[in-house]
Amino acid sequence: MKHTMLMNQKLFVHVNGGIRLPITVQGASTRVLSLSSSDMKATRQSQQENDGTSRSQQLSSVAGGIVALGKFDALHIGHRELAIQAAKAGTPFLLSFTGMAEVLGWEPRAPVVAKCDRERVLSSWSAWCGELTPTELEVEFSKVRNLTPRQFVEKLSKELGVRGVVAGKNYRFGYRAAGDASELSRLCEEYGIEAYIINPVMDQKQSILNREFTNSKERGQVSSTRVRYALSEGDMKYVSELLGRHHRLILMLNDDQSLTSKKNTTSFPRSCLLNLPPKEGVYENCSIVYGKENVVPCRVVVDTDNICLELVEIDCIDIPSGDSQYLNIEFGA
DSSP states (O other): OOOOOOSSEEOOSEETTEEEEOOEESSSOOOEEEOOHHHHHHHHHHHHHHHTSOHHHHHHHTTTOEEEESOOSSOOHHHHHHHHHHHHHSSEEEEEEESHHHHHTOOOOOOSSOGGGHHHHHHHGGGTTTTOOOEEEEEEGGGTTTOOHHHHHHIIIIISOOSEEEEETTOOBSGGGOBOHHHHHHHHHHTTOEEEEEOOOBOSOGGGHHHHOOOTTOSSBOOHHHHHHHHHHTOHHHHHHHHTSOEEEEEEEETTOOOEEETTEEEEEGGGBSSOOOOSEEEEEEEEEETTTEEEEEEEEEOSSEEEEEESSSSEEEEOOSSEEEEEEEEOO
């Protein structure tokens, strides 16, 4: 940490090609916290390494593993429970489908968890998974969409070589969701795959079930739909309960980005966002997180066009220059 003494000065956004979160201090010293390039770029480098992994390497690595089945958008506590059960039986994997929105014609929407942040979340699950970190296996939805339940299980057995699967009691699969959990168990037995069917993790806030959710699939279980609802309400305590962690918003910053600074607040355009923010409003008890253990308290204002950060205890932060950096904002309950 580097401390610089300044008097009656306004600290501007751009510093040596990098970015500074500012505050104006009258008649007092100003402390400057410098972030190293390695702190800010670790997540991006990890993502680049992951992107370099070939699909064939992914497929070969899952052989003999235990695959959790589901839609892993929010990586909430229900998904974590699937991973825990998979880890108890062997090497845990999450089977995720890519390109569903494009194939099904859904309107594009921001993910709950930024793609570059998923590895961090899965790594945090190792404490519940016997020190094993679940690996995410991505399969193109277009290649499995038309498979019957039998063909899907056959693919798991013969192409992927999985030893077992874990699914929730309400799991549906196959073309037009023709198969249910009982059929999954039957087909897995036929193909020599272990099947673990578990009860869903139930949402403790059952009072909102009838008021907000009319989808027939909603039976009170924790779901990504509920996480999105909680974010839309700005209820960060509820979000944290569903996720089993604080929600982390990721902003990608480029050197040519237009940032504005006024008094003790720096505003970032919504175009920086890589995942879903809470509804418009003021959020206290937030933090800018960098490196492994570095946390800087801040206040966050979400409005129609911008994400505004106001530092609380430290007066400014220097972010080093580069082609792009990630800024991590964590919302306290």
